[in-house]
Amino acid sequence: MEKRLEEKRMLCPDRILDFVRNYGAVVGILLLLIIFQCIDHRVLRLANIWGVLRNNTFLIMMAMGMTLVMSVRGIDLSVAQVADAAGVLTAFLILNGTSAVAAVGAGLGLGLIVGVVNAVLMAYLGVPALIGTLGMMYVVRSFELVLTNGAQPQMLFTLNHSITGFFLNIGQGDVAGIPNVLIICVIAIIIIYLIKERSLIGRHMDALCGNVRASFLSGINVRKTFAITFVLSSFLAAMAGLMITARAGGATPRAVESYLNDCFVAVYVGTLLSKDRKFNVIGTVVGCLFVGFMSNFFTLQGIGNGTKQLFNGFFIIAAVALGTLRAKKK
């Protein structure tokens, strides 16, 4: 990547360099897609694209929450676990006779509770987010394992449809051919985008990232702003968990955990789309799709989890290294 930048600069005027700076990442992503397509013609088939979109809605939800937290220089390592636990809890309650609506409420409620605990720990007590959310991740994991008596899968498709219908419909149904999950996801993207880029609280978040002391002295409630991001993040994660459970028709404890990696890759790749390499909502969404297509390609090719992890690590480092280089050039 560095070499490419270097060459272009030698070759020529600032315009090309600027182009690489601003659109290099997009071009790179597209290029990778084309390469995937060349290797495997199934990648860009409409049905496959549709599938990738649908399968990654939950990742987008999770990663958006992470983006909000990271945009105020926090971090939330518990997102994947919250998604996991929310799905498991909902499935568990439905299996044990709770009405689907109440179960969904409980799942989302779990997200809120974890979010509030995170918020209190990080924003009001001053626990470093990295450590606090790591700890919470384990607390949540413990909760779901105890709940399911040691990771028993909670399968819903065996139940009568009249009980599970409402819930499964979230994940499997569609409106006029557009999957429900996609509709929910798009609505969430719009709302989160508005919060982050257009609203008062979003502005305060930017300020918090730039200069905490100045934000405080200009009359921003610094703690509250920091806290809100954690609550939103956990809530979005819980929604993601419900979506994936509803789509799969069941939940296996600890199955969603590993998506934390994808989340990080998406968020960091997303920063490449921003002019000043900030964490941003739209970038994250694109990052998620990038991760989605990559996973899809690996699955189609039958490449195992190990290689995927390897690439994940590489992309995180490369994305940030590219950003650092870009900042230096400036």
Next chain:
Amino acid sequence: MTNNIFLECKGICKSFGSNKVLRDINIQIKKGEAHAFLGSNGAGKSTLIKIITGVYSKDSGEILVDGKVADIKSPQDAEKLGIAVIHQDQQMVPLFDVTRNAFLGSELTNSAGILNLKEMRRQVQEKLEYIQADFTVDQQIESLSVGQREQVAIVSALLKNPKLLILDEPTASLSSKEISRLFEIINLLKNSGVTIIYISHHLDEVFTITDSITVLRDSRVQGTLPTKEADSKSIVAMMIGRELKEFYPKEQVAAGEPVLEIKDLHSGKLVKGVSFSLKKGEILGLAGLVGAGRTETMLAMYGAEKVSSGTILIEGKEYKPKSPLNAGRYGIAFIPEDRRNEGIVAPMSIRENISLSATKLWTKLGIIQKKTEKQGTKDIIKALDIICTGTDQTVGELSGGNQQKVVIGRWLVGKYKIFVFDQPTTGVDVGAKTEIYKQMIALAKEGCGIIFISSENEELLGICDRIAVMNKGKIVKEFEAAEATEQDLLYWSTVGEERA
């Protein structure tokens, strides 16, 4: 003659760009004396020190140590010549003990790199006994008071067996007891032949401890004289010695009802019973030295620091500071001292910076109305004459003066009654300064009360209606601006308390 001069500066000049900070500096410092460098901010004291200690290089001139021309290119060179410095803010590692801190960076080890703690302790012990310190070699820094830490710094310097010890404003954060302890140590060192350069704003200290005084002003040496022959009046005159030359757009505004009354405010270590009142339409200047507690008083009133006791009335109603957000609701606007770290959010645009405090007025249902915001920003840019490429330029790219205007602009939307300007003109060009003064007067005309903290007494005299001088956490004197002189302000700021 030469052999009782330890350090001599001959014709030293130094410029940063086109800005001449030192012009033809000639100073002789005798062996074993304590020599004070006096001068107001920006007079060139610290630059001179940095040249002597090898941090900066000089443009021309020479430095003689012990009569020989010395080529000081780095701090290490200075160290070899026996020059040691104690910096204004001592950086220590709180979890280390005294010994380890004193030796940090020049530890004694055997060839395998293993610390010779025994020898290190012995040497530190020796120095501690020498300065009669009341702590031990293995006490943790964390458990020491500020004054004791200062002594650790002195020990650290003494371990290098210096012939010249430079103390840069060592008393800034010390209590009066700690200061007298420090003076004992300085006398001790002097008696054993160590030469001392003592930099301070406080005249009383300089008179107590030093043998000679060199006054710097406007990057030149104004004169050196033995302390015995000096008196505070003449020194103050040497430090000022210029006429008001800048334009102050002062207009008389009739003062109204009191808008703010503070009674016996205590906060932290630096605010010890401040009382004053501020009327509508009045500009009140707060004069004093760095560390006098001016900023801290204002931060406490603004809710950014804890208030330990005292009452505050805003328009006659009791007000308890909670947070800046809350203070804003009571109509207090605050323009902080440290523009870069406390004022602007550098990576954000002008528009975003200005609307930080005002966004609420520009939002509907929590969504920022871009058009209103943009128009509002444009109005402010126009009103304050901010020079920029547009509302979306990043604030970090602006010049200091324009950044300051952005910070001020933040408070021009909405109804604020009390404005605190904390050193708004530092690092700001003359044109922008005038704009800032004009803005203060415009606000006063609208009936706002204005508190103006500044270390440049000249501008306080030029712009304020009334000036209060703070010294060591209290207001020691109040003047009607028309009746005060720069000498008065400097006198009360530097000598202050004792004769008050």
Next chain:
Amino acid sequence: MKQKKGFDIGNAVIKRGTGIAMILILLILGLRAPLFFSPENIMTVLKQSGVLVMTALSITTVLIVGGFDMGAGALVQLTCNIAAGLIISGVNPALTWGAGLGIGLVMGLINAILVVFVKIPTFVTTLGTMYLMTGMTALYNGGSALTFELIVNFNMMGQGEILGFPIIFLIVLLFCIALNFFFKHTRTGLRMYACGENKNAADIHGIDKRKLMILGYVISGALLGFTGVLQCSYNYGASAVDYGMDFLIRALASAYLGSTFSKTAELSMFGTMISGVFIAALSNAMVINGFSNQIVSGVLGSVLILSILLTVIKKREIGQVTIF
């Protein structure tokens, strides 16, 4: 002045508090299940704590210089797998130990280069390398456990005993003493502490932070590599389950809990070691008490949060992360 005294008393409570709380918790759990106090069980706990404490000591090393390492557990797992593979294919145990150390050292060096020269923040760097290492592990073992039967001269280290004392514990103790000596009694160690504690002080005294940061990562990497082989020796091979994060959280909890022994929240090798043994004992005691394994991870998470809370609660800033 009076206020200050009250402060000191508070500090003293915190200082002693950690130790007292540890003893109380173990005592309560132990009284409920007396088996916990049997000499055999105590030896088992010491044996179980070995790998955990080693990981924690390594991570403490990085934390002391002011760095961070998300990938500590992943590196242990990687070298553990490689060691298992080597042993299975009949490689000499001595060579295996060397290989583990070497791989760890190289990984540490890569981290250091990315952090110091490419200037990628420590969190992102180690997050990235963590995934790289997890990926390599998965590729290497192909998703299955690599186990072998007892090989006496290799499993000695992990499973052997001297006079009833587990050798693994003695090794760890040795490392702890050595590291403690390094950090407290050598020039380099002292300066590493100074870098992590107060960067400005290090600067003023002309200490080269970059060199020390590299050294910190390399030492820690080598130790983690060694730990991996130790784990392999203790475990008769490598399991296929990804336990990188579990190791990380235990190690971090040990390090931060260890720091609560000191008034100044100083990270120390002995603090880490005691806390590591406590965490192992806690897990053991809970299992003996019939708590399910599933609760243990939650308790560990809480211990991690509580231990850091004790050290930050006085400042009460917001918990922003400055390392990415």
